[in-house]
Amino acid sequence: MTLGKDTGRQATAAPSNMQAGVPAIELRGISKAFGPVQANKDISIRVMPGTIHGIIGENGAGKSTLMSILYGFYRADAGEIFINGRPTTITDSQAAIRAGIGMVFQHFKLVQNFTVLENVILGAEEGALLRPSLAKARKTLAHLAEEYELEVDPEAVIEALSVGHQQRVEILKALYRQADILILDEPTGVLTPDEADHLFRILRGLKAQGKTIILITHKLREIMEITDRVSVMRRGEMVATVTTSETSPEALAELMVGRKVLLHVPKATAQPGATVLDVENLRVTDGAGVARLKGVSLKIRAGEILGIAGVAGNGQSELLEVLGGFAPGKIEGRVSLSGQDLVLSGPGATGETRRAAGIAHVPEDRHHLGLILDFAAWENIAFGYHGAPDYQANALFMDNDAIIRDTEGKMARFDVRPPNPQLPAKSFSGGNQQKIVLAREIERNPVLLLVGQPTRGVDIGAIEFIHRRIVELRDAGAAILLVSVELEEILSLSDRIAVMFDGQIMGERLPDQTNERELGLLMAGVATEAGAA
């Protein structure tokens, strides 16, 4: 099956290889370091042609790095690549494209103000003039659309397309370059369940045409659903490759995390008190006019953890931002804290006023929100609380010594290593960075704590520590709103669970009366009968 003329790439037709049992892709001993971070360590993998091969691993395990090396976007420090049995040096993306590899990145690489057509032909033009290239691409796209359910308006401008459609453009780009090997990096992270289903149909169609597909994800469900074989990565290493039909989600999860899953946080039953947070019919429309929250209502009582589960991008971030006092866009609805209405927009809605009201916030993204990476640890401990009376020497100056002393105490209590207040935040590891944020937000005994992805990119030891601290704060009587994409975390920490989908609360469950399957359905926007119960 060929589309258009063959541009003389190295790969020959896939079927012959399939019979010969030559892997479409083979990586041997790939290593890659980013400064101190060893993102890939001596990784080897074989992918047979005409199969869908899954790669799973936690955040930061090195999946994207590995695939970027295969695509020539990064250069490996060591290792070899074989394509269809032939040793291939992939120095840049051009070489990868010639070798028949196409890649759909986690963050799309599209030119926002170009049309679909322009994006598709970029780098694969027919000649020096655009007109013939565009004409050819238009025809080819029509073919592809028919063949693989990949319909997009070729004249549409990218920024006007939905995320799902943008992804299709990325796939089209790869197919237009006659890729036989297609790599998709976390394609469903940004998709609605409908869109994800559609994507999987496309992938099955591609597979049927003999294409080799590598699918990166950390969603076990998807792996089980669509892949033929699956490789597991952990902390830069490839820990196992198994046939999907011969494994189970539990086994994969254990491989992925390197221990028995479902860490049980020792936790007493909640003793909820009075309602602290009361959110009524909250609506947020962002600057581009897209509705992000579509009437969210929820309540949290003192001494209670409400977990919000959901696929990333369904409004959880916006909820945290509104409550944290820094959401852009138009905000409607009512939010009250211990009976006092909060100002939702305008100059009264800032991180400063929220903190004054007793709301602490451990943000989802510690690098872009929670910390100033270039600031010393002590300066980060004051971050957001730099106006606090105990940090002031007098009306004019801050009391830096007092902050440093406070930091030393916090570092000791939270076991931050190394316990050096003068070290810039960027030289701490992820787990220790998170502890600095947590120490700052928890130790002021907030009425309400907002926590987003508390253990993203954090090692196991630190996870346990962080979880324990959150539960302790609950037991001390704080109301806690926990947002996490990790269902296990939600299940083990929460006293109640609300599932968000498309800017709405799909339903509330109690952790001991539900399971991952049911929550997964809710997260996919499918209401279950249990909702009535």
Add this chain to the structure above:
Amino acid sequence: DLGGKFDKSFNEAAFNGAEKWVAETGGSYKQLEMQSEAQREQALRRFAESGANPIVMTGFAFGDVLNTVAPDYPDTKFVIIDMVVDQPNVRSVVFQEEQGSYLVGMLAAMASKTGTVGFVGGMDIPLIRKFECGYAQGVKAVNPEAKVVMNMTGTTPAAWNDPVKGSELTKAQIAQGADVVYAAAGSTGLGILQTVADEGILGIGVDSNQNYMHPGHMLTSMVKRVDLSVYEAFKDGPALETGLVVSGLKDEGVGYALDEYNADLITPEMKAAVDAAAEKIKAGEIAVHDYMTDNTCPVE
């Protein structure tokens, strides 16, 4: 002044005067060009500090700083050209440019075929108005019907050094019918006279004899013997007499230039008429009004 040493006009004249003195006496002198207004005082003090004597400065813009610097160096003699500074150790040299301008105005009127002549000045200050007024008087003396088109390049010292603007203004004047243009604008004049030559009309230079620049297109130049003043100052040395020196037609401090480059353009009749007028001015029979006495001009 800010027009730059090689403006082929005012500053170059001063430079030439100094060079002449060097050539004749083998003496040495230091020179400095101003790049900005704020540097004047430092430069002046630096020269005084280094023991230079006398110190000659060209251009009215030194007036104010000289007033403050001169008293600090009572043993140093200063010479300022184009400005009166009333200090015991300062010689002020001013020229009766209206007289020379009157003469070139007459020549312009006589050479003009269209009856319209132009004047492009540098910075819009009374000094340049004085040029213009003398010029206009000369033009009207020959042809009362003649039209004088007048433009100033700007209001700041940058106007001495804007050939592009000079060129554009000249083009505009040509469009209004001018076929002789008098450039009294420092380095800006380079642009003016270049355009004059490009467009095939006649130009009049200023301060130095600029006739050689575009032979055939230079009607004449209104020479102002700044070089002589500088030369004399240097020759007199530290012993020079201070006070006000007014230089005009009488002592040949101003005049019009006639040389091999413009000989073909000045007919004997023209020369006779102008020379006669010059005599009359010297004799006081023709009084050329000096704009700076009352900031008005009798002719438009």
Add this chain to the structure above:
Amino acid sequence: MAKLPTWADLVLVPLISLLLAAVISALVILAIGGDPVEAVTVMVDGALGSPYGWGYTLYYTTSFIFTGLAVTVAYHAGQFNIGGEGQAQLGGLGVALVCLALPWPHWSIALLAASVGAALFGAAWAAIPAWLQAKRGSHIVITTIMFNYIGAALIVYMLVEVLRPIGQMDPASARFPVGAKLPNFGEIPGLSLIFSNKVPANVSFFVAIAACFAVWALLWRTRLGYEIRAFGKSESAAVYAGISPTKVIMLSMLISGGLAGLMAINNVMGESERLVQNASEGAGFIGIAVALMGRNHPFGVFLAALLFGFLYQGGAEMGLWTTIPIELRLLVQGLVILFTGALDTMVRMMLTPFFRTARGAA
């Protein structure tokens, strides 16, 4: 790319950059038939060899401290203020208006009032670009450049049409009243033993030193300084922490503009004692070089300002006593900015292998 030790980053990188600029300048001097050794000798002698030379060097230093601090404050807020030149010019207008307004009884009162005038006018000139950046996202680099030109035009207008005394030809204001005359180094008890009263360095030098301390305290000891630095490092994080972008951009730029404007007490009030056109002579731009060389720290700014003061006075002397044109100063200034501000990665890359071997050997 391996990281350099902090001290190397702070000290070595600017020094190497300076060295590179010096080497290139020396080559240029050779190419134009000059003698680099003679040039340096004349510069050192003219700028540092006599109290007279020091009087000018410190005079320039004073101006450069103000404009360097101005760039520094804005830099910490993540704003690149190229408008120091225009703000300094406007500061001059403020000084002139204040000084000419009253027959000031004593210089100290006049200085106080003129400082307020200078800072206010300078700040006002920074205010519009700052507001446009904060509220409308207009790129502050472009707007401040535009305001330099608009400012220059405004000064011309004021000098030609408003401030020029009747009968005066050059576009300049009248002389300030004697009561507004700042004591120069020759008139300050103690210093007068060294300096003659003909030097332009004046009391505003001490104001500049005070400004260094004030800026240091502001940036590293006050809440506003903390907010400025946090915002400059990460806008998104600053917003999370409740820091208002509008407030930080506005205040940092107003302070920056005020500091640039303040330099007018040195050149306009302290030296020329009247407002002339282009009074700041490019000092606003030199502030960029000074801030970059000084690594955006007030102490570094002080040292860099001293260096540029030397370069300016020495350059003037060089232009006077050698055949090398004074424009060499501009070249050096440009090269320093280029190497410290744009080619710093190159300089670091040059240094890295050195440190690697040094560490490997140890």
Add this chain to the structure above:
Amino acid sequence: MDYATLIEVLGSTLRLGTPLLLACLAGLFSERAGIFDIGLEGKMLMAAMASGAVAATTGSAWIGLGAGIFASLLFAGVHGLASITFRGNQLISGVALNFVASGATVLIAQTLFGQGGRTPPLSGAARFSPIQLPGVETLAAVPGFGPFYAKVLSGHSILVYIALLCVPLTWWLLYRTRFGLRLRAVGENPESVDTAGVSVIRLRYTAVVLTGVLCGIAGAYMATSLQAGFGREMTAGRGYIALAALIFAKWRPWQALWATMLFGFLQAIALRPDVIEGTLHMKIPVPALDALPYILTVIVLAGFVGRAIPPRAGGQPYVKER
């Protein structure tokens, strides 16, 4: 303002607008590729000096033009090195190069000719002389259009017509060719270009080279056409006005033509306060006219007349690895 005066002013507009147009298109290539270039001014200045000097020594305007382009390319190369290869701050690099140009031009010209940083006046073949468009004589008589054709369109140097031709050429290159597509893409999202297997670095250097060439022509025009020789600081901020025009034009070629001609017109009438006074019946201070292009630019930047959205990747060096 009568028709004859208008014609006169429009002629000036074209002459004064040409260097702005060339510099503006120069900036367009650079910024469309994601490289901010504040150094247009410096490149023009260098080119003006080099072309003035070389035209004076060789007596050929064309060789002068070549020298101008070469000098401008040299500076463009340094800017490229700083902002592409060494990922430095593009704004600072531009500012720095402007200072270097200010100093270097005078130093070199003074060393070569000893005329106070000026190059000797050019005449004859050392300058680009005006050329008459065909049919001027016959058409000049046509009322209305005739004078316009003869006095506004005709009678400029070849460089003016080259500049005008550059507008459709740029448009065509940008929107109709593979190179243009990639250039626009690299300024919006360099990753998209990189992952498509096209070298970001090569594209950006190409853009910087085009910028150098156009600035070179602009500078040469100043010294060998508009003027007869180089004078210190002769570009007088035109590089910045071109930058302003580029924003005004929202980074598009045809709009760049109109914007630069508007600014050229403002410069032309600023030369003629008498005309303005006659037309508006009030005196407008010349400084106000001088400041007008800058004020207009600020208004545009403020987004009061439509938003000016620069290329998205503008000013950021392309770094693959965090």
